Amino acid sequence: MSPDKLLEAAHLARERAYAPYSHFRVGAAVATHDGRVFHGCNVENASYGLTNCAERTALFAAIAGGVKPGEFAQMAVIADTAQPVAPCGACRQVMIELGGAQLPVLLANLQGLQHATTAGALLPGPFTAYPRCE
Numbered sequence: 001m002s003p004d005k006l007l008e009a010a011h012l013a014r015e016r017a018y019a020p021y022s023h024f025r026v027g028a029a030v031a032t033h034d035g036r037v038f039h040g041c042n043v044e045n046a047s048y049g050l051t052n053c054a055e056r057t058a059l060f061a062a063i064a065g066g067v068k069p070g071e072f073a074q075m076a077v078i079a080d081t082a083q084p085v086a087p088c089g090a091c092r093q094v095m096i097e098l099g100g101a102q103l104p105v106l107l108a109n110l111q112g113l114q115h116a117t118t119a120g121a122l123l124p125g126p127f128t129a130y131p132r133c134e
């Protein structure tokens, strides 16, 4: 799948955002190497801290749908920002864990500005779990 097609999927997902508090809608989509696509939007809550970002919604939907870490081919994220949207730190950490540092990530805004990067470039030095406990 082309990155632009995946961005279209992210754009569609953004329209499903549940963002009654911030009114800031974010859409994300992830594709697997075998062509499966999963959508994500931000889902807010009256208890603000319970909000889930679009990126994690998409990644978690994929995992819940049977995708294994390592099967992700690319991700796209879009929001109404001046520059291509910058994912939050929590989402960067989850992207790395599930998609790997090499995961291509296409960031975009509604004006068509794009920034192609990778999960590893978005989060150098990610947390990795408990090596001393193994």
Ligand SMILES: O=c1ccn([C@H]2C[C@H](O)[C@@H](CO)O2)c(=O)[nH]1
Pocket: 019, 022, 024, 025, 026, 041, 042, 043, 044, 051, 052, 053, 054, 055, 086, 087, 088, 091
């Ligand atoms: O990377 C991000 C950062 C924020 N949001 C959402 C969470 C909240 O609903 C709104 C404002 O922070 O944007 C995302 O979906 N992805």
